[in-house]
Amino acid sequence: MSPFVLASFSILLLLFSLVLAPIFARRQRLLIYVSFTLAAFSSLTALAAGIWTVGKGSVESYILLLGLPELPFHLRLDPLSGFFLTVIGLLGLFVSIYSIGYVKGILSHRPVTSLVIFYNLFIAGMFMVIVADDAFFFLISWEVMAASSYFLVMFEDERAENRRAAFTYLLIAHVGAIAILLSFGVMAGLATGFESFNGYTFDAMRHAEFPVRWATAAFFLAFFGFAAKAGMIPLHVWLPEAHPVAPSNVSALMSGVMLKTAIYGIIRVTFDLVRIFPWWWGAIVLALGLITAVMGILYAIMQQDLKRLLAYSSVENIGIILIGVSLAMVFSSFQMPVFSALALTASLYHVLNHAMFKGLLFMGAGAVLHATGERNMERMGGLIHKMPWTSAFFLIGCISISALPPFNGFVSEWLTFQAFLLSPAVPSPLLKLLIPLGASLLALTAALAATCFVKAFGMTFLGQWRGHHPQHIHEADGTMKTGMILTAVTCLCLGILPTIVIGWMDTLTEQLTGGRLASTAGEFGWLWLTPISHARASYSAPLIFLIIPAVVSLVYLFLHIRKKAIHRVPLWDCGFQKITTRMQYTGTSFSMPLRRIFGFLFRIREDVRIEAPRHKAFPQKIHYRLRVRDRLWEWFYNPVADASFWLARRVGRLQQGRIQVYLIYSFVTIIILLVLL
Amino acid sequence: MNIIYPAAVEVLQFLILLFAAPVFVGWVRMLKCWFQGRTSAGLLQPHRDIMKLFYKDVVLAENASWIFRFTPYLVFGATAVAGGVIPILSVGLPLSATADIIALVALFTISRFFTALAGLDIGTAFGGMGSSREKTIASLAEPAMLMAIFTVSLVSQSTSLSQMVNVIAHGEFVLRPSLAFALLAFVLITLAETGRIPVDNPATHLELTMIHEAMILEYSGRHLALIEWAGMMKLFLFTALGIASFFPWGIAAAGDIAFLPVTTVLLLFKLILAGIGLVLIETGLAKMRLFRLTEFLGSAFLFATLGLLSYFILE
Numbered sequence: 003m004s005p006f007v008l009a010s011f012s013i014l015l016l017l018f019s020l021v022l023a024p025i026f027a028r029r030q031r032l033l034i035y036v037s038f039t040l041a042a043f044s045s046l047t048a049l050a051a052g053i054w055t056v057g058k059g060s061v062e063s064y065i066l067l068l069g070l071p072e073l074p075f076h077l078r079l080d081p082l083s084g085f086f087l088t089v090i091g092l093l094g095l096f097v098s099i100y101s102i103g104y105v106k107g108i109l110s111h112r113p114v115t116s117l118v119i120f121y122n123l124f125i126a127g128m129f130m131v132i133v134a135d136d137a138f139f140f141l142i143s144w145e146v147m148a149a150s151s152y153f154l155v156m157f158e159d160e161r162a163e164n165r166r167a168a169f170t171y172l173l174i175a176h177v178g179a180i181a182i183l184l185s186f187g188v189m190a191g192l193a194t195g196f197e198s199f200n201g202y203t204f205d206a207m208r209h210a211e212f213p214v215r216w217a218t219a220a221f222f223l224a225f226f227g228f229a230a231k232a233g234m235i236p237l238h239v240w241l242p243e244a245h246p247v248a249p250s251n252v253s254a255l256m257s258g259v260m261l262k263t264a265i266y267g268i269i270r271v272t273f274d275l276v277r278i279f280p281w282w283w284g285a286i287v288l289a290l291g292l293i294t295a296v297m298g299i300l301y302a303i304m305q306q307d308l309k310r311l312l313a314y315s316s317v318e319n320i321g322i323i324l325i326g327v328s329l330a331m332v333f334s335s336f337q338m339p340v341f342s343a344l345a346l347t348a349s350l351y352h353v354l355n356h357a358m359f360k361g362l363l364f365m366g367a368g369a370v371l372h373a374t375g376e377r378n379m380e381r382m383g384g385l386i387h388k389m390p391w392t393s394a395f396f397l398i399g400c401i402s403i404s405a406l407p408p409f410n411g412f413v414s415e416w417l418t419f420q421a422f423l424l425s426p427a428v429p430s431p432l433l434k435l436l437i438p439l440g441a442s443l444l445a446l447t448a449a450l451a452a453t454c455f456v457k458a459f460g461m462t463f464l465g466q467w468r469g470h471h472p473q474h475i476h477e478a479d480g481t482m483k484t485g486m487i488l489t490a491v492t493c494l495c496l497g498i499l500p501t502i503v504i505g506w507m508d509t510l511t512e513q514l515t516g517g518r519l520a521s522t523a524g525e526f527g528w529l530w531l532t533p534i535s536h537a538r539a540s541y542s543a544p545l546i547f548l549i550i551p552a553v554v555s556l557v558y559l560f561l562h563i564r565k566k567a568i569h570r571v572p573l574w575d576c577g578f579q580k581i582t583t584r585m586q587y588t589g590t591s592f593s594m595p596l597r598r599i600f601g602f603l604f605r606i607r608e609d610v611r612i613e614a615p616r617h618k619a620f621p622q623k624i625h626y627r628l629r630v631r632d633r634l635w636e637w638f639y640n641p642v643a644d645a646s647f648w649l650a651r652r653v654g655r656l657q658q659g660r661i662q663v664y665l666i667y668s669f670v671t672i673i674i675l676l677v678l679l
Numbered sequence: 680m681n682i683i684y685p686a687a688v689e690v691l692q693f694l695i696l697l698f699a700a701p702v703f704v705g706w707v708r709m710l711k712c713w714f715q716g717r718t719s720a721g722l723l724q725p726h727r728d729i730m731k732l733f734y735k736d737v738v739l740a741e742n743a744s745w746i747f748r749f750t751p752y753l754v755f756g757a758t759a760v761a762g763g764v765i766p767i768l769s770v771g772l773p774l775s776a777t778a779d780i781i782a783l784v785a786l787f788t789i790s791r792f793f794t795a796l797a798g799l800d801i802g803t804a805f806g807g808m809g810s811s812r813e814k815t816i817a818s819l820a821e822p823a824m825l826m827a828i829f830t831v832s833l834v835s836q837s838t839s840l841s842q843m844v845n846v847i848a849h850g851e852f853v854l855r856p857s858l859a860f861a862l863l864a865f866v867l868i869t870l871a872e873t874g875r876i877p878v879d880n881p882a883t884h885l886e887l888t889m890i891h892e893a894m895i896l897e898y899s900g901r902h903l904a905l906i907e908w909a910g911m912m913k914l915f916l917f918t919a920l921g922i923a924s925f926f927p928w929g930i931a932a933a934g935d936i937a938f939l940p941v942t943t944v945l946l947l948f949k950l951i952l953a954g955i956g957l958v959l960i961e962t963g964l965a966k967m968r969l970f971r972l973t974e975f976l977g978s979a980f981l982f983a984t985l986g987l988l989s990y991f992i993l994e
Contacts, residue, residue, distance in 0.1 A: 383802065386744045397746075406789050407782055419781050419825075423832060431991070438829050438987055442822040442980070449821035452788060453814035456795045460810065465802030466742060530776060539779040539838045546760065546777060546786075553756035561733070561901050568737045574897055575803040587799065587807020595815040599973055 006062040006079045008051035009087060009133060012044040016126035019044075023119045030114060034105050037118045041125060042098035048129055049091030055084025059509030063135055063205075070138075076203050078135035081510040082274065086132045086266045089354050090259045092492065093361045094125050097258075100365050100485025101251040103478065107372045108249065117157050117249060124150040124255065131263050136203040137186035141179070148175045148231075151260060154252040155244045167243035174240045178230030182267070185223035189275060192216055207275045217276050221283060224271040232264035232320045235294040236634050242301070245313035246377065250368025253309060257316040258361035262353050265323055272331060273346075273514040281430065284331030291328050292440050295321025295447040300600050303454045303593045304630040307377050308367050311458055312360065315403065318447060319356040322418065323349050325444060329421045330515060332428065332437075339517030341424045344533050346511055347504055347519055348417030354503075355410040355496060359402040362489040363458075366396035369478040369486070370462060374469075379461040379589045381469035388475045393463040395486040400459045402493045404452035408547040410496035413531075415448055416541060420533050450596075457592045466583040498543040501528045590628060597630070605631040682773075684934060689763060689772045696762040700915035701725035701908070703950055710958040725911060732904035740801045740897055750797040751898065751905035754790040758909040758916065761786040767919045768942050770841035771933030779838040780828050783920075784821075787872070790909065791817055798894030809893025812969060816878060816890070819976040820871045823864055826983030830861040831924050833990050840923055841933075848927035856993055860986030862925045866960075867979035869917045874910075875957065877967040877975065888966060918953045922946070 019040040026033035054060075063078040079087075101121070105114050127147030134140035152175075155168040186202070193201035193210035200206055212220065226237070233241035245253045272279065298317030305311040326349025333342035367377075369392040376382055386393040402409040405416075422441035426434055478486070496503060501524040508520040523533050532540045575581055597606065606629070613623040656667070705722040712719035739748070763774035764783050778786060791813065798810035832838045834855060835846035871878045879890040895906050923930065929945035931938040967975060 384742065386746070386800075387742070401792070404788075404792060405785065406792060407778070407785050412782075412785055416781055416785075420838075423829065423838060426833060426991075434991060435988065438826070439984070441829060442826045442984075445825035446818065446822040449788075449818040452792055453818050456792060456799070456810060456814055460796055460799030460807075464744065464746065464796060464799045465807075536776070537837055537839065537842050539781075540776045541779060541782050542777045545774070546782075549760050549763070549774075549777075550753070550756045550789075553759050554752045557755055557905070558752055566736055566900070568739050570739055570741050573740050573742075573801060573803055574738075575805055576896060581803065583802065585804050586802045587804060587811060592807060592811045595811060595969060596818065598970060599815070599819075 004062060005051040005055040005058070005060065005084065006064065006077075008047050008054070009079055009129065010077075012047040012051065012091075013126055013129050013133075015040060015044040015047070016122045016129070019122045020119055023115055027113075027115045030109055031106070033118055034102055034109070034114065037122060038098045038101045038105070041101075041122050042095050045091045045094030045098055045125065047091075048087050049095060051079070052084045052086070052088030052091055053506070055079050056081045056088065056510055057506055059512070066139075073138055073199060073202065075139040076135035076205070077133045077139070078204070079133055081513050082266070082270065083132045085350060085507065085510050086262065086353075087129065089262055089357045090125070090128050090132065092354075093255065093258045093357045093489075096485045096489045096492075097251050097254050097361060097365065098125075098485075099488070100254075100368075100482050103480065103482035103485075104249070104251050104365075104368055104372060106479075112158075116153065117252075120150040120153045120157075121252065121255075124154060124252075124260075128259060128263055132266060135205065137183075137190055138202050140204075141183060141186070144179060144182070147260065147263065148172070148179065151248075151252070151256060154256075155248045157249055157252070158247070161247070163243075164247040167240070167247045171240040171244040174230050174237060178227040178237070181223045181227030181230070183227075185220045185227060185271070188216055188220040188223065192220075204270075204275060208277075212276065214280070217279065218283070221272065221276055221279065225268055225287070228264040228267040228271075229290070229324075230264075232261050232268075232324075233294075233317045234290060234320060234324065235297050235317065236638060238294070238298070238317045239632065239634065239639060241317060242305075242310050242313045245316070245364075246307055246309035250309070250364055250371060253313075254361045254364035254368070257313065257364055258357040261316060261320055262357060265320070265327070265349075265353055268324075268327060269346075269514065272327070273334070279331065279335055281332050281335040281433070284328045284335060285433065285436075286328075287324055287331060288328035288437070288440060291321045291324030292443045293321070294318070294324060296443055296450075297603070299447050299450040299454055300596070300603060301632070303450060303457065303596055304604065306380050306589050308370065308379050308382075308458065308462060309364070309377055311379075311454065312363050312367060315451065315454060316356075316360055318451065319352065319360065319403075322415070322444070322447065323352050323356070325349070325440070326352060326414075326418050326421065329418075329425070329437075332433065333421075333424070334515055336428055336430075338427065339515050340519065340522075340534070341421070341427065341517070342515040343511035343517030343519045344417065344424065345421035346515055347507055348414055348421050350507065350510065351417060351496075351500070351503065352414035355402065355414050355493070358489055358493050358496065359399045359409075359411060362395060362399040362486060362493060363403065365482070365486050365489065366392055366399060369482055370396075372478065372482075373475045376469065379458070382462045383465040383468045383583070383586065384463070385467075385475065386463040389463075389477050391483050392478050392486070393459075395483075395490045396463065397459055398490040398493055400455040402497065404455045405448050406452070407541075408494075408497050408543040408550075410493050413497055413500040413541075413543065415444075417533060418444065420539055423539075424534070453596065457589055461589045461592065465586045468583060468586060468588065494547075498547045499528065500531050500541075500543060504531070603633070605629075605633050605636065607631075684936065685769075685772050688769050688931075688939070689774060692768045692772065693759070693762060695767065696759070696912055696915060697908075698726075699950075700911040701729060703915050703918070703954065704911045706951070706954045707914075707957055710954055711961065714958055714962045725907075729904050729908050732899075732907070733901050735900040737900035737902055739899075743801050743897070746793070747797050747800040747897075748902070750793045751902040751909075753793050754909045755905045757786050757789040758912045761916055762912060764840065765916055765919050766840055766844050766923050766927075766930055767946065768939065769931035769933065769935070770844050772841075775841045776839065780832070780840055780843075780920075780924075781825075781838055783840070784824060784828070787913065788817070790913075794891075794894050794906070797898075801897050803897065805893045805896050809890055809896070812890045813894060815969075816871055816972060816976070819973060820868050820979070823976055823979040823983055824868050824872075826980060826987060827861045827864040827868065830857050830864075830983055830986040830990060833987070834858065840920075844923050844927040844930050845932075848930060849932060853994075855990075857986040857990035858925060860982050860989060862921070864979045864983035864986065865921055865924070866956075867975065867982070869921065870960065871972070871976060871979075873914045873917055875914075876961040877964040878972060880966050888969075918950065921953070922949050 130143035190201035302314035329345035425437035
């Protein structure tokens with residue numbers, strides 16, 4: 003028994019479950035139970051394999067005699083893949099449990115066989131990407147993952163917006179895949195000097211020496227290819243379209259872990275395959291990461307659709323992860339292994355944290371959607387009274403993502419700030435001055451994220467119902483609650499026990515950067531986190547977790563010794579009379595100050611039309627319309643789309659539908675080829 | 680001895696925080712009255728206000744959820760824990776390693792996050808308005824705060840508050856232009872974070888310009904008392920944080936019992952001066968429009984960045 007056996011068992015089990023689906027297609031309820039239980043079980047197996055691999059620091063590689071002749075598949079499980087296996091396994095487990103209840107709710111509208119099949123294939127695809135050790139198998143798995151998620155986004159395909167979103171997603175995923183393919187091509191060719199095909203294994207690339215120019219080309223091709231999948235700005239446009247329209251359990255997986263496979267790709271190529279790089283690669287990644295983080299969260303604040311807001315917030319978090327990766331790259335290029343280990347730990351910790359809280363938030367949004375049929379926050383409100391459990395879990399997700407101690411989001415942001423604070427040690431005056439400015443942008447991002455999630459939680463769960471017809475709203479069912487509880491508890495545990503997690507991740511940073519963090523980070527035991535040294539900075543999440551509730555309960559008890567009445571009365575609101583629910587702050591009004599301050603970054607159209615039949619001083623109706631759009635569409639995507647349509651029309655003239663003309667084309671082609679060759 | 684002494688100082692510091700914070704606010708209000716030619720209600724008026732509120736019943740909106748009732752306790756708790764972290768009397772206290780300055784800022788963010796949620800909870804226009812404005816200002820103040828922290832931490836190579844005090848107070852005295860810029864930025868941020876003029880008017884009630892007050896409009900009785908008390912503690916703590924980062928001379932070294940009386944006297948002296956400074960700013964300036972605040976906080980950011988630049992260029 004070894005971790006690798008566990009991991010391959012998990013993948014095989016998922017592939018086997020695909021065979022089951024047609025057998026149970028007639029009995030949908032049973033299909034849901036069997037299939038998602040299998041998915042949960044195989045995720046659990048993969049999770050065990052991942053934790054084991056990282057904990058032991060083992061490296062196992064195998065050759066699978068499948069694929070083309072002379073080109074077998076290579077598989078490998080090392081601490082880096084083990085870590086990502088853990089992340090995917092963990093969220094896969096929780097979301098699969100949640101899915102049982104959630105997908106049963108869809109059953110009343112439509113059959114779910116395709117959802118179930120592609121869901122399992124999707125998870126299997128992600129596991130395969132992680133264990134692949136050659137370009138060939140990697141790209142096959144990558145496509146399995148992309149195609150299955152395309153069908154998941156398309157699940158409710160009768161709506162035009164879903165088809166459009168899925169198409170955009172597929173298009174950008176494939177542009178990215180081409181870039182990745184080219185990057186592997188460059189590295190594989192150079193690994194063997196363009197002599198043989200053997201360079202396609204990652205092992206060959208690992209041992210190759212790349213000339214700087216070619217290494218740069220390979221890195222940036224891979225980086226932009228993976229960044230398109232990760233949703234880095236300016237390649238993010240598919241993400242806010244695709245994530246909201248997919249079923250919520252799928253959005254949780256896509257946002258929580260599928261984006262992370264792209265981060266895996268970037269780290270694999272940079273730290274494992276290319277290995278040696280100049281500092282300015284890191285600087286470019288840092289700049290892009292910062293832009294992604296700040297713009298992502300600003301877009302998120304402007305949204306009214308809850309799931310779109312969460313999707314944009316994923317863009318922001320990818321930015322934060324990229325910031326950590328880029329700092330690790332900068333430190334690595336200046337031969338500072340320990341600092342690099344800190345930055346990489348921060349980044350990977352955020353990968354794990356984001357998977358948890360974003361998964362939780364999407365599950366919560368799914369429960370709300372399930373209960374109310376509503377995604378628009380402007381028509382929600384007051385759900386905390388009707389859905390107490392869901393609201394509590396969603397709140398935990400919001401607290402975690404807003405980086406409030408002692409929850410997990412804070413740990414990784416704090417570590418990222420610590421990595422930023424180490425930048426004055428870099429021997430380059432330019433970076434010394436510029437990197438701190440990056441830290442302030444990260445602080446801006448963190449603060450805006452808190453604002454964004456006050457809005458998300460406040461508009462959805464607090465206040466009073468803003469919609470027209472408060473229908474029958476029900477709480478999430480048992481399995482959905484179980485999935486969310488487990489995720490919420492994991493968020494808390496990752497937040498209060500960072501020293502243990504960092505100790506576990508030690509083999510990982512050793513493999514990638516050569517630096518170790520655990521001995522200094524856990525110098526004073528599990529209670530204190532001291533990343534570089536205790537004199538530099540320390541943070542004790544367990545103590546904060548204990549002391550705040552202790553003070554809170556002491557004060558509570560002290561004030562409740564003498565019983566005092568609580569009078570429940572109608573709203574006071576400074577004595578204003580006849581308050582209606584329509585007078586509440588809405589999401590649009592909540593984000594108005596920020597929209598005004600940062601409005602120049604967006605294309606905003608605001609129309610106010612007043613209907614006043616008698617006199618304009620006595621309006622009867624006011625129509626307000628607000629459109630906030632991505633400037634990138636007008637600057638970049640629309641011109642590109644127009645140009646390609648124009649080109650397609652030109653090329654289309656060749657097609658006339660007459661067979662004689664086509665025969666002439668073939669004839670001319672043959673003549674030209676004969677003349678040339 | 681080794682454990683008892685720091686623990687005793689920690690408790691003493693905590694008590695000072697609880698009881699001196701309202702007195703400090705009383706001192707500021709008293710000075711303000713004098714400056715404006717009014718008769719003041721005395722140093723202890725904030726104390727009396729809080730006590731009065733504790734004796735009153737709670738009047739709660741019908742649709743208030745548990746968040747609304749839980750927030751005052753959490754705000755009080757988080758602020759009190761922040762008080763254990765900042766070296767007000769002495770460095771090296773038991774709780775001082777719990778959080779560094781970044782985590783400390785995050786502790787204040789907890790209270791703000793929940794206060795903003797409580798403002799939205801009951802679903803009034805005022806509550807939402809307060810939450811929205813408060814979070815907007817916080818978003819803009821945060822980058823400036825981090826730049827100031829960055830500059831200060833460059834000097835001591837640390838974000839741990841005790842370490843920062845140690846390096847500046849007990850090390851060799853050096854005149855540092857970077858710290859002067861950082862101090863300027865810190866003062867502007869403090870005005871924004873604690874809701875003083877020109878950002879927010881602490882004396883306002885029932886005005887369309889109110890920010891903090893708008894969020895807590897529906898609170899009454901012990902809930903209001905806790906929130907008000909925590910607000911006073913926050914002002915006190917920001918002052919203490921400023922003292923610890925920029926004027927730490929006089930804060931006792933770890934285990935130095937004999938020095939404590941001197942520390943206390945010096946602390947009193949510094950607080951009196953800080954109060955005078957605050958009142959001078961508040962009387963001299965008018966409240967700004969909400970959208971002018973970007974310039975205000977932008978200049979705080981600029982000062983902090985200048986501090987950073989001057990560190991690299993001059994020191």
